[in-house]
Amino acid sequence: MAYQKTEIMSQFEPVIGLEVHLQLNTKTKIFCSCANQYGCAPNTNVCPVCLGLPGSLPVLNRQALLYAIKVGLALNAEINSFIKFDRKNYYYPDLPKGYQISQFDFPVAKDGFLKIKSGNQEKRIGIKRAHLEEDAGKSMHDNTGSCSLVDFNRTGTPLIEIVTEPDLRSPQEAYDYLNILKLTLQYLGVSDCDMEKGSLRCDANISIRPVGQAALGTKTELKNMNSFRAVKAALEYEIRRHEQVILAGGKIVQETMLWDDTQAQTQTMRSKEEAHDYRYFPDPDLVPFTVDYKTIDSVRAELPELPQAKLVRFLSQYELSEYDANILVADSGMADFFEAAVKEYPQAKKVANWLAGPVSMELKNRKIPIHGLKLTPKALVELIAKVEDGVVSNLVGKEVLGLMLDQGKGAEEIIQAKGMAQVSDDSALFAIIDEVIAQNAAVVDQIKSGKPNAAGFLVGQAMKKSGGRANPKKLNELITRKIAGV
Amino acid sequence: MSISKKDVKYVAALARIDLPEEDLEGFTQTLGKIVHYVEQLQKLNLDNVKPTSHAVPVGNVFRSDAVKPSLTNSQSLAIAVEAKDGCFKVPLVIE
Numbered sequence: 377m378a379y380q381k382t383e384i385m386s387q388f389e390p391v392i393g394l395e396v397h398l399q400l401n402t403k404t405k406i407f408c409s410c411a412n413q414y415g416c417a418p419n420t421n422v423c424p425v426c427l428g429l430p431g432s433l434p435v436l437n438r439q440a441l442l443y444a445i446k447v448g449l450a451l452n453a454e455i456n457s458f459i460k461f462d463r464k465n466y467y468y469p470d471l472p473k474g475y476q477i478s479q480f481d482f483p484v485a486k487d488g489f490l491k492i493k494s495g496n497q498e499k500r501i502g503i504k505r506a507h508l509e510e511d512a513g514k515s516m517h518d519n520t521g522s523c524s525l526v527d528f529n530r531t532g533t534p535l536i537e538i539v540t541e542p543d544l545r546s547p548q549e550a551y552d553y554l555n556i557l558k559l560t561l562q563y564l565g566v567s568d569c570d571m572e573k574g575s576l577r578c579d580a581n582i583s584i585r586p587v588g589q590a591a592l593g594t595k596t597e598l599k600n601m602n603s604f605r606a607v608k609a610a611l612e613y614e615i616r617r618h619e620q621v622i623l624a625g626g627k628i629v630q631e632t633m634l635w636d637d638t639q640a641q642t643q644t645m646r647s648k649e650e651a652h653d654y655r656y657f658p659d660p661d662l663v664p665f666t667v668d669y670k671t672i673d674s675v676r677a678e679l680p681e682l683p684q685a686k687l688v689r690f691l692s693q694y695e696l697s698e699y700d701a702n703i704l705v706a707d708s709g710m711a712d713f714f715e716a717a718v719k720e721y722p723q724a725k726k727v728a729n730w731l732a733g734p735v736s737m738e739l740k741n742r743k744i745p746i747h748g749l750k751l752t753p754k755a756l757v758e759l760i761a762k763v764e765d766g767v768v769s770n771l772v773g774k775e776v777l778g779l780m781l782d783q784g785k786g787a788e789e790i791i792q793a794k795g796m797a798q799v800s801d802d803s804a805l806f807a808i809i810d811e812v813i814a815q816n817a818a819v820v821d822q823i824k825s826g827k828p829n830a831a832g833f834l835v836g837q838a839m840k841k842s843g844g845r846a847n848p849k850k851l852n853e854l855i856t857r858k859i860a861g862v
Numbered sequence: 863m864s865i866s867k868k869d870v871k872y873v874a875a876l877a878r879i880d881l882p883e884e885d886l887e888g889f890t891q892t893l894g895k896i897v898h899y900v901e902q903l904q905k906l907n908l909d910n911v912k913p914t915s916h917a918v919p920v921g922n923v924f925r926s927d928a929v930k931p932s933l934t935n936s937q938s939l940a941i942a943v944e945a946k947d948g949c950f951k952v953p954l955v956i957e
Contacts, residue, residue, distance in 0.1 A: 402927050409930035418948035419938040423930075427938065439927035460915050467878055469952040515955055518946070525949035528938070653876060658915035663923050 388584040388622075390615050391592055392544035394607075396557060398536050398567050399511065399575040400443045405532035406510050407434030407477065407662075412534065414573055418527035426531045428473030434661050436461075440534040441484065443566040444508045445667065445675045447536055448485025450560055450682060451503045455485055455672050460664040461508075464654045469526050470513035480656040483507030484536075484667075490560070491684065492552045494545075501553050502541030511535050536566075542581070542592070547611035554578060554604045559683045563708050571603055578607050583628070584618045593618070594628040598642060600635045610635040614642050686711055694724035703732040709746040710736075713753055721757035723764075730760055734774045738781055750784035759787035772796050772844055800847040805838075805854055808846065812837045813858065823859050831855050865894040 405412050408425035424432035448455050462480035488503035511533035515524045538557070544550045558569050558576065569576045583595035598614060601607045613635075618628055633642040681689070683705050690701040690711070704711045710731060717727045735756070739746060759780065763773040768791060779790045791797050799805060812834050813820055822830040835851045870890045874881040881889065935948050944951040 404925075404927050404929050407925075409925065409928065410932045411929045417935060419933075419950070420935050420948075421932050422938050423932050426932075427941070429941070435923060435925040437927050438924035441924075465876075469950075469955055515952075516949070517954065522954060523946070524952050524955045525946055526952055527949050655876070660916065663918070663920045664916055665922050 387586060388615075388619055389587045390545060390547075390611070391542045391583050391585065391595075392547070392550050392611060393542040393581040394540045394544065394550060394553065395579045395581075396538045396554070397511075397577045397579075398447075398538065398561060398569070400440055400534040400536060401565075401567050401575075402437055402439045402443065402534055404437055406437050406440045406508065406534035407532055410532065413529075414575075416529050418525075418529065421529040422531065426472070426528050434477060434659075436662060436665070437534065440508060441665070441667075442671075442675055443534070443564075444484040444506065444536050445672060446564055446566060446679065447538070447561065448488065448506050449672070449676055449679060450564055451485065451488035451490060451506060451538065453485035453488025453503055453506060455667055456482055457667055458482055458664065459484055459667065461659045461662040462656045463659045464509075464656055466652075466654060468512070468515075469524060470515045470528075470531075472513070472528060472531065476510060476512065477659055477662065478509035478537075478656075479507035482664075490553060490556060492549060492556055494549055494552075499543075499549070501543045501549075504539045504541050506536055506538045509535050509537060542583075547608040547615070550580065550611055551604055551608040554607060556684070558604075559706065563680050563683055565680075578604070580607060580611055582611055582614050582618070584615060584622070593622075594630050596628065596630065596642075597632045598635055599632060599645070602637065606635060606637055609637075609640060610642060613640065617642065680708070683708075694718065694728070696724060696728050700725075700728040700732050703736065704728060707746065713746055713756075717753035717757050720754050721760060723760075726760055726764065727757065730756065734777050738777065742781070750781055755780060755786055762787050762791065766798060766800065766847060766849075767791065768796055768798055769844065769848065772798070796845065798847045799842060799845050800850050802850075802854065805842075805846060805851060806858070808838050808841050809834075809851070809855055809858055811841065813855075820859055828856070831859070865890055865897055869893075 400406075400412075402412050404410060405426070408423050410421050410423050410426060413421060425434050445455055459479065459482045461477050463475040464478045464480075465475045467474055483505045485506040486504065488506070489500045490503065491498050491500055493499070511530050513526055513528040513531040515526045517524050540553070544553060561567055561576075562569050567575055571577070578601060580598040580601070581595045582598060583593040585591065585593045596614060596618075598607075598610050601610050614633065621628055632645040634645045635642055687701055687705045690696050690704060691698065694701075696704070704714045714724075714727060714731055717731075718724050721727060735746075735749075735751075739749070742749075756777075759773060759776055762768050762776070763770055768776060776787055776790050776796060779785070779794070780787060783790065816834060816837065819830050819833055823834075831852060834855050835848055838851050838855070839846055839848060867886050867890050870886060870893060871881070873893075874889075939945040939948070939950065942950045
């Protein structure tokens with residue numbers, strides 16, 4: 377059954393909470409020394425700890441804890457001075473021990489927040505907790521449908537689970553929160569945040585209630601969304617479903633729903649699992665941990681400037697438009713490149729335009745990040761200066777950029793070698809102008825009869841003849857002079 | 863706190879133990895005795911005792927983030943009841 381968009385939204389208010397699982401990019405797994413690596417041949421990245429063999433002992437990777445503290449601090453959370461690990465018990469073939477090592481009552485971080493923009497206002501989204509845990513293995517289902525195959529390489533990959541308070545009130549807010557969360561995590565450099573590889577995964581809890589009612593409605597849990605867009609679509613769908621069930625006098629059943637992206641609908645997850653009863657208890661294999669102020673302060677000192685702070689600074693320090701500033705800040709590599717370039721060439725607006733425009737276009741076409749480009753900030757500003765000084769036109773400048781990236785050479789060298797410099801020399805330009813005037817007598821008559829704007833057409837024709845190399849300003853001036861007979 | 867047959871059935875199901883009906887009565891009694899024994903703790907005054915998750919006074923045991931060799935595929939699969947395509951073969955987990 378499809379639940380169509382209705383006009384009854386205003387009667388109900390959605391209440392949404394999100395759980396994000398993030399794989400940390402430590403060198404090794406969370407509780408053993410196997411490489412934390414994606415894409416290896418099945419079951420070659422495992423050891424007795426991964427396989428849960430009797431007698432094996434998990435030992436915490438210190439780096440994973442430091443990363444979790446870093447994430448906690450970036451989310452304005454309190455870092456617990458005492459933390460411990462607990463066993464979350466359930467049976468599934470990709471979980472070799474029959475339990476997942478996670479954190480129950482003493483997570484690494486609690487009570488934080490992230491700010492999002494909701495309309496013109498800032499809104500705080502509470503972060504309930506962020507805790508460390510181990511990832512499970514991967515089960516694949518045989519195409520004969522007779523068995524499942526399990527690869528334990530992913531087992532023990534360090535995860536941090538970030539849980540919001542039920543503070544989100546629309547699918548759009550959920551989408552905005554996820555984007556700013558992801559950008560913040562990317563700035564921290566603790567994960568590649570790649571949803572396609574599963575290094576960032578998101579589940580959602582959703583309920584609705586009549587506007588004005590304080591008590592929460594019955595929630596459903598949404599899983600299997602593979603992009604932020606899918607999270608938004610799944611929430612929109614599920615809100616409509618809740619509304620229509622309730623308006624028809626029915627009741628929402630608390631259950632887990634799976635998002636089917638191709639059908640664009642949610643479906644009840646059928647599972648043989650018992651009602652969730654994880655029987656958490658302290659893991660006797662892992663000793664408890666105390667986190668002192670010295671450790672927290674040293675992690676805090678490593679925190680980079682976070683995207684929202686950077687945006688505010690870019691707007692005021694460089695007087696950029698919000699659009700340009702957002703494009704630069706959306707990629708910390710781009711933002712760093714921008715600032716290095718502005719040091720060399722203090723016209724921030726010009727540099728921002730080049731980065732947000734032609735450079736971003738090249739990145740998109742070449743499908744590489746900015747640090748993968750054969751371009752230094754210095755080389756870019758040399759090109760910008762050539763355009764600003766009129767050595768090449770804006771259009772040719774973009775072409776020069778492409779060649780610079782292809783060849784890894786400087787703007788000067790390419791302009792020289794290809795003879796791309798703009799022609800501003802009067803006698804060379806007059807030769808072209810004479811030709812254009814001879815071929816467009818009708819247009820010349822129009823100009824003479826008082827339609828000076830028609831000169832633009834002649835400039836265009838002359839530009840074409842020059843192969844884009846003529847200085848258009850100069851052309852305009854000379855054509856006007858020539859026709860006026862001065 | 864007393865243990866009912868329903869509790870025993872539930873715990874057995876969670877633990878994936880196939881408990882024959884005729885053993886239910888015996889296990890309910892045995893488990894009840896164990897819980898009753900532990901209940902003695904509730905008579906103690908524990909006001910000044912901190913909640914304890916570990917009996918050993920050791921903490922902050924870390925490992926450095928350095929890679930060590932893993933098992934080979936054949937070593938990993940040596941304990942598998944059945945294997946296929948480099949993976950552990952198990953009964954189908956979804957319908």
